[in-house]
Amino acid sequence: MAYKEIFWMACDSTEQLRAEYGPFHTRIEAEAEAKKMGFGFLLRYEHMIGDNDDIQEVRCIFIELPDVPQRASQPARKLHTRCASCGESAVHEEGWQAEVWADIHEFEHTRHRVRLFEQNRADGLKEIAGWRDACA
Ligand SMILES: [Zn+2]
Incomplete structure (x- = not known):
């Protein structure tokens, strides 16, 4: 039977050339790590796994974090x-x-x-x- 595998990455932007960090099993872990690094986004990956354990479909969704810590170079x-x-x-x-x-x-x-x-x-x-x- 097909199933869905989900994991999370912390990333600094939604651009093609972004920095990603992870993977994490839960959103909470990814969010904590993103905050530590000053990253403003989470990326949620969904892999649809088929009967033969092959990835049939990859979906990714960007989630913008509400309160990104200020970077040191930009005083608030x-x-x-x-x-x-x-x-x-x-x-x-x-x-x-x-x-x-x-x-x-x-x-x-x-x-x-x-x-x-x-x-x-x-x-x-x-x-x-x-x-x-x-x-x-
Ligand atoms: Zn004066």
Whole structure:
């Protein structure tokens, strides 16, 4: 009697030249491994095995994982400082770097006021109001 054999692979894309890792017997194992490696997809293989143990049909289905860990090279959050008075701006990774930049700028240019924006993938650019007052 014909039967179906199923196994799972973790893969980094749906392209022809993708990296695949596996096989795993369960989706849970494949998903755990994909997360560890920062892979965004699972590939589910179905082999239809015939009476003579020969593979009659191969089916594969890509499944996109909902929450792929961020790669180290793409920080999720960036801080933008921009002077409201003269328009000079800079990008920072850390909050303290933005503060130092603003301190120097406001020291060198009397009465200039630096604004802070936070950029993340979900909301785009968003101003953080009153940030200078909070740390004064
Ligand atoms: Zn300025």
